[in-house]
Amino acid sequence: MDTARLLVTDNALSGQVDLHCHSTASDGILSPAALVSRAKSAGVTLLALTDHDTVAGIDAASAAAAEAGITLLPGIELTARWGRRVVHIVGLNVDCASDALATAISERAGLRRQRAREIAQRLEKRGFRGAYEGARALAGGDEIGRPHFARWMVAEGHVSDTAKAFKRYLGQGKIGDVSVPWPELGATVAAIHGAGGAAVLAHPLKYGLTRTRLLALLKDFHGVGGDAAEVVCGQQNPVQTREIQSLMAQVAAPDPAHKPRLLASLGSDFHQPEQPWRALGSVHLPAGADPVWSLWQG
Template sequence: MYTARSVVTDDAISGQVDLHCHSTASDGILSPSALVSRAKSAGVTLLALTDHDTVSGIAEAAEAAAEQGVTLLPGVEFTARWGRRVVHIVGLNVDCMSAALVEAVSVRAALRRERAMEIACRLEKRGFVGAFEGARRLASGDEIGRPHFARWMVAEGHVTDTAKAFKRYLGAGKIGDVMVPWPDLAETVASIEAAGGAAVLAHPLKYGLTRTRLQALLRDFQQAGGTAAEVVCGQQNPVQTREILQLLVQASHGEGPLLASLGSDFHQPDQPWRALGCVRLPADVEPVWNLWQTGASK
């Protein structure tokens, strides 16, 4: 298992930065090494692999990054609970061998398997025979998520594309929408901190919250020890970016607003709005990588 945390040099931020992406270790299409190669081709010099609830792809990604001159921050995207809402917390530059991180991953692995089995059971009752084994094969033995069921349904000809699979069977309120008792936000942030990492609130605009509720989420996240929020996640318009920045200031307490992070949320090559290296931070924010930056060159 890859355990080393990273120092961010001037060279590491000389190109594009992407601190949120997914490989076949969770629900991405590319292997960790192929993802690093694609990031390199896109001009990314600082990359964080942040698979859902697992760090199993970090070792392969780190080897590829070392070979290709890309600085890799070992990361993870944890699923967490905020009240009745599910939110995602990215852990950046974590120690993958930390006892706290290993436990947090283990808890979620068990929850994900239970959820996958329940989704499969519900789909089987609707006539979709072989759902669990099909999704498991597509997951390559790693964490099984709803996207794997969606891809299996497309492969079997049950639906024409994954969007229809979610719209009809797997999305919110559908038969594949299984409630899970995820660890809460504060516990999740604490696990990341105990692993030496920085906790980042992922894609704040994607939760469908009112601005008042989003401000409350940001405040609760910071009070729990959160370090940063994704100011940019995938391609978004400047109005959205300014809105997030304003919310960060409004929700801040004590020591000022959260630091700024960014990422493509890359899953597969045919989504140009989530292309690796497609995002940039505004010039007037403090980036999260300042936590690990040094002026020394490689």
């Protein structure tokens, strides 16, 4: 894996670090430039834009970051499959022009379009007329995701907020929960490495796994070459943070293949300003954690 794409200087680490956030290029509500501006106001000096299955916002974010004096790591959050479960893998410091990344993005774009049409059809059958057109308008030319359907439902007065849209119609086990054959974990990590980036297991606590299953996921991720895991993602109980660190330590020792231990990453998972538990620049690595950005320090 080529981890020398963009160097992280001491100046980049002089303020807050946030390596997981979303713009209007996927399911966030701020443009890439507006997101960078908000990050600047929050004291962020090292930022990664990690939109879902796309790097469409990176150029605009990079230009805004250069003006703001922020170091921007080009990133992406790729959707993957671990057995029957959907997981998300963040790619950090990737080459956006990489053929490997372009192939991974194209494959997921097709799957997302299929899923959006199926979600719309299911909602139409429940009486929500115009769901596809409404979500497509909110997506603004980008790939349609469930949050776009949720926002459309709020705008049309079907629900009072997006949380209720997910709870009633779009969340796990609901009519809008459409199964998709996402690429497997190993192929996803390989695509990120093919783009010269580091593969990070996103928000491991959000998968609702038991401790045993979470340890199995971390071991499998490490086994296919995963580089790091998000020790902190958004507002999080310190007890949970220590639990993740404990599981990561178990993955690393002993390792007969002599693979490097999993490094620690972090991010707000910012989507919109009205979610204070995901505020940009609000997360911090615990003392003693080995940060993923050490891969790019000179």
